[in-house]
Amino acid sequence: MTGLGVTAPAGFRAGAATAGLKPSGRPDVALLVNDGPLDAVAAVFTANRARAHPVLWSEQVVRSGSARAVAVNAGNANCYTGPDGFLVTHRTAEHVAGLLGTADREVGGGDVVVCSTGIIGVPLDTATVLAGMSAAAADLGDDDAHALAAATAVMTTDTRAKQAVRTADGWTVGGMAKGAGMLAPGLATMLVHLTTDAVLDAAVLDAALRAATRVTFDRLDSDGCMSTNDTVTLMASGAGGVTPDQAAFTAVLTDLCHDLAMQLLSDAEGAEHDVAIRVVHAATEDDGVEVGRAIARSALFKTAIFGRDPNWGRILAAVGTTAAAFDPLEVDVSVNGVQVCRAGGPGEDRAGVDLSGREVTVLVDLHAGDAEATVWTNDLTHAYVHENSAYTT
Incomplete structure (x- = not known):
């Protein structure tokens, strides 16, 4: 049976943990890992000129067209936190790479996309977030429960987790999203992570993602406030062994993105309509x-x-x-x-x-x-x- 979120496509695992970044004490760290065989990635980011440290880092990561993991923390945006803020992001990527690397599979910090969401202008404690990443990495799984745990951990003012999945002709696309305020993006909406087991390269992923976000997330304008941290990632594992037609893949991806965008809209802070x-x-x-x-x-x-x-x-x-x-x-x-x-x-x-x-x-x-x-x-x-x-x- 097809799963509910990012672990529904073959080749992906997710995990979550409580690092202590949220005052509520709820889970606040999530990991999404691509086990391959492909490691293709594409992403779009906020158009806000004042971009958070994780956005600046991740923009460089995806330029290579490959990534093995996405590391997310909620409760702290790590934005406007000075040089130390970028160092935290860098250390997070290196730490996650060390947790995931094996003798037959080398993973470097440049293979890890990092995302943060939460309060702006508050320093993010390195030891706290690294301990959370270690705990999340120790609890990775490919079932629905792990997908839901990851989708829940990335929430801030959201009232519910947001997930979606689509299947077509032997391949699957899954996704999770968070966001309830500052929904007025340029190419992205808060944090959205998409996965597919289709055999596609980074160029195709990038074209499909930009086409999909242009008419979905980029048309969601909840409160006119553009976030400093908006990121949408799309990773392909190739584990399904099927190469779909690009137009067909884009259509399915767009449908899934519309689903997630409407979930974000329906959970907008305080909204009644x-x-x-x-x-x-x-x-x-x-x-x-x-x-x-x-x-x-x-x-x-x-x-x-x-x-x-x-x-x-x-x-x-x-x-x-x-x-x-x-x-x-x-x-x-x-x-x-x-x-x-x-x-x-x-x-x-x-x-x-x-x-x-x-x-x-x-x-x-x-x-x-x-x-x-x-x-x-x-x-x-x-x-x-x-x-x-x-x-x-």
Whole structure:
């Protein structure tokens, strides 16, 4: 039976441990190991110019196109921690390499991707994280329980673990993700780790991953805040022995990434509504994304949805801040199937819009071309404000 997460594809093991980085005392360290025979890897990282030490390290690792493991700690982002912060990352990679290397399988620090998530600006204690990695390495397994343990250990403000798996024609893709805040990425969303047992090289993995993230994680804009640590990795073990068509692999990978992205959205801090903003008849896809993202980042729009008020004026106001091609007197807006704005003016009675459920669909028709794009967001609630005002205390 196919597993539930990163260990579902053949050739992967996962482990988790409690190092003591989380004040809650919950598991906070995870390891994902590729046992091969291939060690192909691709990754995309945050577009934030202020990138954490693990991102700077891992960018160098994946340039080779190969990696044997991903080491993750939660509870501390190891960002803005000075030169010692990079040294912790380097030592973590070297330590994990030493734990995994064998007489017939050499592993170096350059084979280990390192990821961290949690509080920014707090030094990460080397001894603590290395002890956690040792414990995780001692408990590696390829079953569902180990996959779930790893997916749980990487959580911070998440309320539940996020996993997904897809199978097709003799090969499998699995994944785990964490993230509930700072979901406004450039090429990635928080920490996402994907695995496949297909026989694929790094170049194919990279092309497929960028195509998948472009229309999934990169379209998730929960709160307009871009993380310093966002990372998405994709590793191929080749243990399944099957080489899929690149287009077919990309399609399956995209479907799995969409699944994980929607799990991230549904667990966004304090959210009561999941909002899909679909922009149609845009002059270009980029215009559609820009319009969707402007609406998603409007605090006025997001609070209106929280208040169950389909205030379409706030939507048009957000659209008007963009450089997209459109005539304001031709724009139509529908909310949950009710066309509340027609040709830049009042449409159907907005009292007919039902916002009592969790799912909300906003359709914006620009009447400017044939392109379209969808951006996903959520409402802005009292709970979000409380969560982020009390996060470090």
